[in-house]
Amino acid sequence: MKRIGKAVLTTALLLFMVPSAQSAGDAAAERLISARVDARPGRTTEMYRVPGGMELVVTQACVSHAAVRVELGRDGEALNFGGIGCTAFGPGMPVAGGEALYCTNRSGAERNCMVIGMLRDDPARGEGAQFIDVDKAIADQKK
Numbered sequence: 001m002k003r004i005g006k007a008v009l010t011t012a013l014l015l016f017m018v019p020s021a022q023s024a025g026d027a028a029a030e031r032l033i034s035a036r037v038d039a040r041p042g043r044t045t046e047m048y049r050v051p052g053g054m055e056l057v058v059t060q061a062c063v064s065h066a067a068v069r070v071e072l073g074r075d076g077e078a079l080n081f082g083g084i085g086c087t088a089f090g091p092g093m094p095v096a097g098g099e100a101l102y103c104t105n106r107s108g109a110e111r112n113c114m115v116i117g118m119l120r121d122d123p124a125r126g127e128g129a130q131f132i133d134v135d136k137a138i139a140d141q142k143k
Contacts, residue, residue, distance in 0.1 A: 029121050036114040039068065039105035047113060049100040057092035058101075058117040067107035070115055073099055079115070097122055 033056060035048035047070070050056045061070040061079040070079040072095060079101070080087040095101065095117075103113030 031119045032116070033119045034114065034116050035101065036112060037103050038110050038112045039103040040110055041105055041108050044071070044102050044104040047101045047103050047115060050095050050097050050119070052097045053122055054097045054119055055122045056095040056101075056117045056119050058089055058095055058115055059092050060086045060088050060114075060116040062086035062114040062116075063103075063111070064113070065105075065107050065109075065111045067105070068111045068113055069104045069106075070113045071102045071104050074102075076102075076104065080113075092117060 033048070037045050037047045039045040048056070058079060063070060063080050063084060066083040069076075071077060072079055079089075079093065101115055103111075105111045
Protein backbone atom coordinates (compact mmCIF):
# COMPACT_ATOMS: atom_id res chain seq x y z
CA MET A 1 0.00 0.00 0.00
CA LYS A 2 2.81 2.40 0.85
CA ARG A 3 4.42 1.71 -2.50
CA ILE A 4 1.31 2.85 -4.38
CA GLY A 5 1.38 6.13 -2.47
CA LYS A 6 4.98 6.74 -3.56
CA ALA A 7 4.13 6.02 -7.19
CA VAL A 8 1.26 8.48 -7.09
CA LEU A 9 3.41 11.16 -5.44
CA THR A 10 6.24 10.60 -7.92
CA THR A 11 3.81 11.11 -10.78
CA ALA A 12 2.47 14.25 -9.16
CA LEU A 13 6.01 15.64 -8.72
CA LEU A 14 6.91 14.92 -12.33
CA LEU A 15 3.71 16.49 -13.61
CA PHE A 16 4.42 19.52 -11.47
CA MET A 17 7.96 19.82 -12.84
CA VAL A 18 7.15 19.38 -16.54
CA PRO A 19 5.46 22.78 -17.05
CA SER A 20 8.46 24.58 -15.57
CA ALA A 21 10.72 22.78 -18.07
CA GLN A 22 8.49 24.03 -20.89
CA SER A 23 8.90 27.69 -20.01
CA ALA A 24 9.15 30.25 -22.78
CA GLY A 25 12.97 30.17 -22.68
CA ASP A 26 13.16 26.38 -22.96
CA ALA A 27 10.49 26.13 -25.66
CA ALA A 28 12.88 27.80 -28.11
CA ALA A 29 15.56 25.24 -27.19
CA GLU A 30 13.38 22.32 -28.35
CA ARG A 31 12.11 22.02 -31.91
CA LEU A 32 10.23 19.33 -33.75
CA ILE A 33 12.33 18.08 -36.65
CA SER A 34 11.07 16.13 -39.64
CA ALA A 35 13.55 15.11 -42.33
CA ARG A 36 12.62 13.27 -45.53
CA VAL A 37 14.76 12.29 -48.49
CA ASP A 38 14.26 10.44 -51.77
CA ALA A 39 17.18 8.04 -52.18
CA ARG A 40 18.22 6.83 -55.61
CA PRO A 41 18.55 3.08 -56.24
CA GLY A 42 21.66 1.52 -54.68
CA ARG A 43 22.64 4.75 -52.90
CA THR A 44 23.09 6.01 -49.36
CA THR A 45 21.93 9.61 -48.90
CA GLU A 46 22.44 11.84 -45.88
CA MET A 47 19.05 12.85 -44.45
CA TYR A 48 19.97 15.06 -41.51
CA ARG A 49 23.09 16.05 -39.56
CA VAL A 50 22.55 16.97 -35.92
CA PRO A 51 24.12 20.39 -35.21
CA GLY A 52 27.03 20.50 -32.75
CA GLY A 53 25.96 21.18 -29.16
CA MET A 54 22.51 19.74 -29.86
CA GLU A 55 20.88 16.33 -29.50
CA LEU A 56 18.15 14.87 -31.70
CA VAL A 57 15.77 12.51 -29.92
CA VAL A 58 14.36 10.39 -32.75
CA THR A 59 10.79 9.29 -32.10
CA GLN A 60 10.06 7.69 -35.50
CA ALA A 61 12.06 6.29 -38.40
CA CYS A 62 10.03 5.51 -41.53
CA VAL A 63 10.74 3.80 -44.87
CA SER A 64 8.70 3.23 -48.03
CA HIS A 65 10.11 -0.20 -48.94
CA ALA A 66 11.53 -3.27 -47.20
CA ALA A 67 14.91 -2.80 -48.99
CA VAL A 68 15.33 0.70 -47.53
CA ARG A 69 16.85 1.54 -44.13
CA VAL A 70 17.27 4.60 -41.94
CA GLU A 71 20.80 4.38 -40.56
CA LEU A 72 22.74 6.19 -37.85
CA GLY A 73 26.29 7.15 -38.75
CA ARG A 74 28.47 5.78 -41.50
CA ASP A 75 28.74 2.38 -39.78
CA GLY A 76 25.05 1.93 -40.58
CA GLU A 77 23.27 1.12 -37.33
CA ALA A 78 19.67 0.55 -38.49
CA LEU A 79 16.92 2.62 -36.87
CA ASN A 80 13.96 0.98 -38.61
CA PHE A 81 12.78 -2.59 -38.26
CA GLY A 82 10.08 -4.70 -39.85
CA GLY A 83 9.94 -3.61 -43.48
CA ILE A 84 7.62 -0.89 -44.78
CA GLY A 85 6.29 1.77 -42.40
CA CYS A 86 7.53 3.41 -39.24
CA THR A 87 9.44 2.22 -36.20
CA ALA A 88 8.53 4.22 -33.09
CA PHE A 89 10.94 4.91 -30.23
CA GLY A 90 9.46 5.81 -26.86
CA PRO A 91 10.63 7.96 -25.20
CA GLY A 92 13.13 8.34 -28.06
CA MET A 93 16.52 7.37 -29.49
CA PRO A 94 19.15 10.04 -28.74
CA VAL A 95 21.50 11.05 -31.54
CA ALA A 96 24.46 13.23 -30.50
CA GLY A 97 25.53 16.47 -32.13
CA GLY A 98 27.69 15.96 -35.21
CA GLU A 99 26.13 12.56 -36.00
CA ALA A 100 24.24 12.08 -39.27
CA LEU A 101 21.20 10.02 -40.24
CA TYR A 102 21.25 8.32 -43.64
CA CYS A 103 18.75 6.67 -45.97
CA THR A 104 20.18 3.54 -47.63
CA ASN A 105 18.23 2.28 -50.64
CA ARG A 106 19.01 -1.26 -51.75
CA SER A 107 15.98 -1.51 -54.05
CA GLY A 108 15.89 -1.05 -57.81
CA ALA A 109 13.80 2.15 -57.73
CA GLU A 110 13.89 5.55 -56.02
CA ARG A 111 12.50 5.23 -52.46
CA ASN A 112 12.17 7.53 -49.46
CA CYS A 113 13.00 7.63 -45.77
CA MET A 114 11.83 9.96 -43.03
CA VAL A 115 12.75 10.65 -39.41
CA ILE A 116 10.82 12.63 -36.82
CA GLY A 117 12.23 13.81 -33.50
CA MET A 118 12.88 16.64 -31.07
CA LEU A 119 16.01 18.73 -31.44
CA ARG A 120 17.24 20.10 -28.12
CA ASP A 121 20.33 21.40 -26.37
CA ASP A 122 22.74 18.57 -25.60
CA PRO A 123 22.00 17.51 -21.99
CA ALA A 124 25.70 16.68 -21.48
CA ARG A 125 26.41 20.43 -21.62
CA GLY A 126 23.92 21.20 -18.84
CA GLU A 127 24.03 20.81 -15.10
CA GLY A 128 23.09 17.15 -15.25
CA ALA A 129 20.20 15.14 -13.91
CA GLN A 130 18.20 16.31 -10.94
CA PHE A 131 17.21 13.58 -8.50
CA ILE A 132 14.23 13.88 -6.20
CA ASP A 133 14.11 12.06 -2.88
CA VAL A 134 10.52 10.80 -2.88
CA ASP A 135 10.66 9.65 0.78
CA LYS A 136 11.75 13.14 1.85
CA ALA A 137 9.02 14.74 -0.27
CA ILE A 138 6.39 12.53 1.40
CA ALA A 139 7.75 13.39 4.85
CA ASP A 140 7.74 17.12 4.01
CA GLN A 141 4.12 16.92 2.82
CA LYS A 142 3.03 15.32 6.08
CA LYS A 143 4.45 18.23 8.10
